[in-house]
Amino acid sequence: SQKIEQNSEALNIQEGKTATLTCNYTNYSPAYLQWYRQDPGRGPVFLLLIRENEKEKRKERLKVTFDTTLKQSLFHITASQPADSATYLCALNSGGYQKVTFGIGTKLQVIP
Amino acid sequence: SQTIHQWPATLVQPVGSPLSLECTVEGTSNPNLYWYRQAAGRGLQLLFYSVGIGQISSEVPQNLSASRPQDRQFILSSKKLLLSDSGFYLCAWSVGEQYFGPGTRLTVT
Numbered sequence: 001s002q003k004i005e006q007n008s009e010a011l012n013i014q015e016g017k018t019a020t021l022t023c024n025y026t027n028y029s030p031a032y033l034q035w036y037r038q039d040p041g042r043g044p045v046f047l048l049l050i051r052e053n054e055k056e057k058r059k060e061r062l063k064v065t066f067d068t069t070l071k072q073s074l075f076h077i078t079a080s081q082p083a084d085s086a087t088y089l090c091a092l093n094s095g096g097y098q099k100v101t102f103g104i105g106t107k108l109q110v111i112p
Numbered sequence: 113s114q115t116i117h118q119w120p121a122t123l124v125q126p127v128g129s130p131l132s133l134e135c136t137v138e139g140t141s142n143p144n145l146y147w148y149r150q151a152a153g154r155g156l157q158l159l160f161y162s163v164g165i166g167q168i169s170s171e172v173p174q175n176l177s178a179s180r181p182q183d184r185q186f187i188l189s190s191k192k193l194l195l196s197d198s199g200f201y202l203c204a205w206s207v208g209e210q211y212f213g214p215g216t217r218l219t220v221t
Contacts, residue, residue: 034209043202043212044156089156091210098144098163099171100210104155 002027004103006090012109013080021075021106023090028101030092033066033073038087038105047088048075080110114139118203118213125220131176131190133216135203138184143205145186147178150200162186193220 005024013019023033032051036044050057050066050073057064063076077084087105094101115138125131137143147159158171160178168178175194179187186203198220204210 032208036210041200041215041217043204043215044210046209046211049209098206099158099161099169100146100206101158102148102156 002094002101004028004090004092004101006088006103006106008104008106010107010109012111015080015082015110015112017080019077019080019084019108019110021088021090021108023073023075023103025071025092028071028092028094030094032093033064034091034100035062035064035073035075036089036091036102038089044089044102077108080108082110082112084108085110114205114211116203116205116211116213118201118216120216121214122217123219125193125218127195127220128192131188131193131197131218133188133201133203133218135186135188135213136184137186137205140184140205140207142183143207145180146204146206146210147186147188148202148204150202152199156202159188195220 003026032049034049035047038044048059048064050064052068061078065074087107089102089105091100091102117136144163146161148156149159150156161169162180165180176190201216203213
């Protein structure tokens with residue numbers, strides 16, 4: 001069966017360190033993978049999209065890698081800040097370009 | 113710029129009552145539109161998506177339905193709510209990445 005796995009346990013990290021979140025998937029062949037941030041009681045906010053032919057993408061303090069052989073994406077936040085505390089969701093297209101499936105998310109807590 | 117509206121923000125409905133949630137998008141044409149539900153402590157569950165007027169794809173069999181009467185309007189409905197319909201309902205539009213509305217918190221009592 002198709003699965004998107006994110007570490008559902010919370011990740012606690014010291015301010016200033018690099019946070020690394022993992023997204024693994026099985027039985028998908030996505031054309032792209034996306035990362036979103038969700039704060040409590042709010043809708044997810046789009047952060048980054050990476051295509052299957054891209055290995056890495058960066059935006060300010062964010063970096064995403066995409067390994068289609070390992071079927072894994074890593075999401076890095078460098079110089080983490082308490083304001084980065086949120087739940088981070090990965091998502092990939094499935095069953096066509098229009099349909100998107102989300103992982104359950106990883107809750108990140110940056111400790112001052 | 114594009115804006116997505118959802119209403120109401122919160123809703124408390126008794127079991128067996130009908131439901132209508134509305135979503136509208138401004139600033140874009142012919143968007144792909146989506147309805148998701150997020151139960152407490154759970155991930156986003158795709159309920160319906162639409163690539164055009166009158167075109168609805170249903171992902172999960174349940175007592176909900178969706179309609180797209182206009183290009184930028186997406187409606188989620190139910191004739192009779194169940195307790196299990198409680199959750200956070202999110203509408204989104206997409207041109208690749210997805211942009212979400214503020215959501216509706218539905219509590220079925």
